[in-house]
Amino acid sequence: MQRVSSASMLCVLLAFTLCAPSGAQDRLADAWEVLGPTHIGRPLDEVSKEISLTCDGGTVRQVCATDAKAMVPFGRVPARKIQAVFDDAHLSKVTVIFSDLQYPALLRFLTDRFGNGEDRSYVARAGMAGEFRAGVYLWHQAGVSVVIEQYAGKIDRGALSYGSESAMVEVVRKVTSYPRGARRDL
Numbered sequence: 001m002q003r004v005s006s007a008s009m010l011c012v013l014l015a016f017t018l019c020a021p022s023g024a025q026d027r028l029a030d031a032w033e034v035l036g037p038t039h040i041g042r043p044l045d046e047v048s049k050e051i052s053l054t055c056d057g058g059t060v061r062q063v064c065a066t067d068a069k070a071m072v073p074f075g076r077v078p079a080r081k082i083q084a085v086f087d088d089a090h091l092s093k094v095t096v097i098f099s100d101l102q103y104p105a106l107l108r109f110l111t112d113r114f115g116n117g118e119d120r121s122y123v124a125r126a127g128m129a130g131e132f133r134a135g136v137y138l139w140h141q142a143g144v145s146v147v148i149e150q151y152a153g154k155i156d157r158g159a160l161s162y163g164s165e166s167a168m169v170e171v172v173r174k175v176t177s178y179p180r181g182a183r184r185d186l
Contacts, residue, residue, distance in 0.1 A: 031074040037162045044086045062086045075109040077102040093163030103150045103158045114139045120175045123183045
């Protein structure tokens with residue numbers, strides 16, 4: 001019989017601990033399956049069984065988020081943060097923050113599901129007289145508005161926001177307030 005050193009056993013136990021499921025977050029293959037646009041209106045108690053969220057404790061409106069230290073997969077890309085808003089304990093709006101480098105993959109993912117969106121892209125003005133295209137697309141699907149922004153207020157951060165039409169009024173107003181291709185500050 002072969003003897004196993006205590007150091008080898010410790011390595012095996014450590015590997016098992018790191019790989020073993022520890023909660024709802026670990027069982028979740030992709031947050032899209034729990035929080036995607038088709039889940040708008042879903043009750044908080046159902047959602048919280050499938051994804052780990054920390055909520056602010058509001059009564060009528062609760063704002064919940066994933067752990068800022070964990071990269072959660074969403075639509076096959078790593079999300080930096082996912083924020084979910086629950087009005088009267090039902091999902092009304094979701095905002096997913098991701099690296100700008102993930103924008104093309106997430107845009108393809110959304111286009112595969114919703115078709116070609118309304119192109120609301122603009123020419124971003126940056127420092128030193130630089131200009132570049134900032135991709136923005138909008139979809140309206142079954143009472144849900146979906147907006148993806150390549151640069152969400154910062155050069156290295158994109159955002160996907162979606163929710164009920166009433167929850168998305170301000171976001172949709174912001175992306176449609178300029179004509180397509182207009183020049184504006186990032």
